[in-house]
Amino acid sequence: MNIERVVSPLGIEAWLVSDRTLPLIAVDFAFLGSADQDPQDKPGIAHMATSLLDDGAGPFDANAFHDRLERKAIELSFRAGRDYLRGTLRTLAENRDEAFDDLRLALTEPRFDADAVERMRAQIVSRLRREMVSPNDMASRDWWATAFPGHPYGQPVSGTLESVPAITVDDLKSYTRRALARDNLKIAVVGDIDAATAARLIDRTFGALPAKAELKPVAPVVAQGLGRRVVIDLDVPQAVVNFGGPGIARSDPDFMAAYIVNHILGGGAFSSRLYLEVREKRGLAYGISDSLLWLDRSALLLGHTATRADATAQTIEIIEREINRLAQDGPTEAEFVKAKTYLKGAFALGLDTSNRIASQLVQMQLDNLGIDYMERRAGLIDAVTLADAKRVAKRLLGGGLLMTIVGRPHGVSSSESAGGGGHFAKPGQTPASRGPEPR
Numbered sequence: 101m102n103i104e105r106v107v108s109p110l111g112i113e114a115w116l117v118s119d120r121t122l123p124l125i126a127v128d129f130a131f132l133g134s135a136d137q138d139p140q141d142k143p144g145i146a147h148m149a150t151s152l153l154d155d156g157a158g159p160f161d162a163n164a165f166h167d168r169l170e171r172k173a174i175e176l177s178f179r180a181g182r183d184y185l186r187g188t189l190r191t192l193a194e195n196r197d198e199a200f201d202d203l204r205l206a207l208t209e210p211r212f213d214a215d216a217v218e219r220m221r222a223q224i225v226s227r228l229r230r231e232m233v234s235p236n237d238m239a240s241r242d243w244w245a246t247a248f249p250g251h252p253y254g255q256p257v258s259g260t261l262e263s264v265p266a267i268t269v270d271d272l273k274s275y276t277r278r279a280l281a282r283d284n285l286k287i288a289v290v291g292d293i294d295a296a297t298a299a300r301l302i303d304r305t306f307g308a309l310p311a312k313a314e315l316k317p318v319a320p321v322v323a324q325g326l327g328r329r330v331v332i333d334l335d336v337p338q339a340v341v342n343f344g345g346p347g348i349a350r351s352d353p354d355f356m357a358a359y360i361v362n363h364i365l366g367g368g369a370f371s372s373r374l375y376l377e378v379r380e381k382r383g384l385a386y387g388i389s390d391s392l393l394w395l396d397r398s399a400l401l402l403g404h405t406a407t408r409a410d411a412t413a414q415t416i417e418i419i420e421r422e423i424n425r426l427a428q429d430g431p432t433e434a435e436f437v438k439a440k441t442y443l444k445g446a447f448a449l450g451l452d453t454s455n456r457i458a459s460q461l462v463q464m465q466l467d468n469l470g471i472d473y474m475e476r477r478a479g480l481i482d483a484v485t486l487a488d489a490k491r492v493a494k495r496l497l498g499g500g501l502l503m504t505i506v507g508r509p510h511g512v513s514s515s516e517s518a519g520g521g522g523h524f525a526k527p528g529q530t531p532a533s534r535g536p537e538p539r
Contacts, residue, residue, distance in 0.1 A: 101451075103461065103471050106289075108299040110307045114287035115461045115471060116298050119454070125196055125291035127189040127203070128458035129306075130466055132284035132396070133315040134185045136252040137275060142266060144224070144259015146279070149210075149272040150180040151220050153187075156211035157202075165202070174199045176206065182253055183396040184466065185279065190455060193292040196301065204305040207280055212269050224264050232261070235340040235406070235506040238332055243342045243402075243504040246330055247323040253398060281313035282306060288461035290454040320397045322346055326500035329416075329515045332507075339412040339507030340404075343419060345499050347392050347399035348492070350467045357484045357492035358392060363439045364431045365423065365497070366390035366403055371438070373422045374403070382418070384411045394467070401496065412509030420501065427497035430490025444478045 104116045134146045154169070154176050156162040169176055175190040176199075187207075191199035231237035241256055248254035259267070285306060289298050323346050348358040359367075366374040366389050378388045390403030407415045431439070451457050464473050505512060 104295055105471055106295050106299050108303040110303045112282055112302050112306055114289055114302055116295055117290045117457055118294055120292050123193040123292050124454055125191050125193055125293050126454035126458045127289050128462045129187050129287045130462050131185045131279055133279040133313055134180045135182050135257040136318045137279060137316060138255060142263045143255035144264045145267055145271045145275050147180040147258045148220060148224060148267055149275045150178045150185055152212055152216060153178045153206045153210050155216040156213050157205035158209040161213060162216045169202060172198055174202060176202060180257055182257060200301045200305045208308045210276060212272050217269060221264060224258060228261050235334055235336055239340045239342040239504045239506045242330055242332055246325045247502055248321055251321045252318055253321060278314040281310040283311060284313045286462050286465040288458040290458040318397055323400060325502040328502050330504045331512060331514045334506050336507050338406045339409050339505055339509040340406045341503060341505050342404050343501045343503045344400055344402035345501050347401040348496055349399040350394040354492045356480050357488045358496045360439050360484055361489055361493045361496055362392050363443060364435045365426055377418050377422055378415055384415045409508050410510045413511035423497050427494050430493045433486055436486050436489055440481050444481050447477060
């Protein structure tokens with residue numbers, strides 16, 4: 101794959117893969133500064149603003165703008181994360197000028213009309229109400245709030261039932277004005293387009309944005325609450341278990357070793373230790389997995405499963421035992437070789453469409469991996485030794501876990517760690533709704 105660095109006349113950089121096989125163009129982009137920019141007392145602003153970017157822009161109200169997109173089969177989407185606002189554009193090559201103009205309008209002239217805002221607010225509130233009694237959402241929300249009290253990462257990206265009704269149009273406009281700028285922007289373009297045309301359209305689309313973002317600083321943070329179990333009472337047949345702790349940053353020299361160790365623990369869908377021990381040998385859960393998550397100001401290892409209420413204690417014991425065993429002994433040589441072979445070969449499976457390629461190119465830019473990362477990746481995996489993996493297993497897995505459990509698990513109760521008190525929450529009363537827990 102030939103990845104070309106394109107710099108527009110205005111100095112905006114994009115990574116381009118020109119491919120004339122199909123008459124399609126995919127664009128992926130990201131702005132640093134998303135839910136982490138929300139005020140502590142009003143989470144959900146970035147999420148609502150992002151959700152409204154294609155709900156009317158420039159001279160077109162929501163209906164007219166949607167009709168404009170549908171008439172030319174232009175796909176335009178935006179989503180807010182904890183660190184980044186991500187967006188995608190997909191169009192036929194013959195409609196590229198209008199597609200890029202629509203993207204320009206959405207980014208530079210969002211309307212935030214009253215009827216569209218209230219419609220989106222109602223949708224978000226309805227979804228939040230469902231999430232308040234959803235075991236999976238409750239477990240996730242409580243985990244983040246407990247791990248990051250008082251920090252933007254502890255706030256729910258989509259807001260709360262208290263904050264969303266209070267969000268104003270001025271809040272939405274303030275966020276987009278501060279966050280959507282050229283200096284915190286990463287772009288990838290893939291498909292039926294050449295470098296000169298891409299540079300011209302990039303300037304036309306993104307050139308009107310402010311040169312510099314006005315982002316509030318966000319402090320680096322490490323997950324708290326290690327050693328705690330937080331049980332949230334909900335009358336459901338199964339118990340949902342979320343578990344996690346500090347991970348290893350993407351920029352850390354030990355990341356690739358941690359990536360291999362995590363695959364062995366729970367990242368490999370059907371071959372991981374957790375899957376084999378929890379599902380295959382004992383049938384305690386339909387599935388169990390964990391993954392490494394690297395954020396802009398933190399790094400995590402996060403896992404998830406669901407099991408019968410009467411099997412929760414046994415499932416948790418197995419999770420903790422397998423993590424401790426891998427931390428102490430490291431992987432076997434057979435596991436290590438198998439994981440490396442899989443991770444080298446599976447990477448290309450995520451590059452089967454222009455959208456996925458564009459997304460991967462943006463992620464490479466966000467992670468500062470270099471434009472030649474795809475060429476170097478297999479060598480980076482090969483360079484990890486079994487001794488490296490054993491050393492990093494201790495570092496990654498030796499710090500303890502924070503667990504949130506939703507349901508009525510038999511023999512499991514909330515517990516305290518050395519760092520703070522436990523609590524027993526009721527449905528709808530999570531740390532996010534009670535306010536920050538003490539540090």
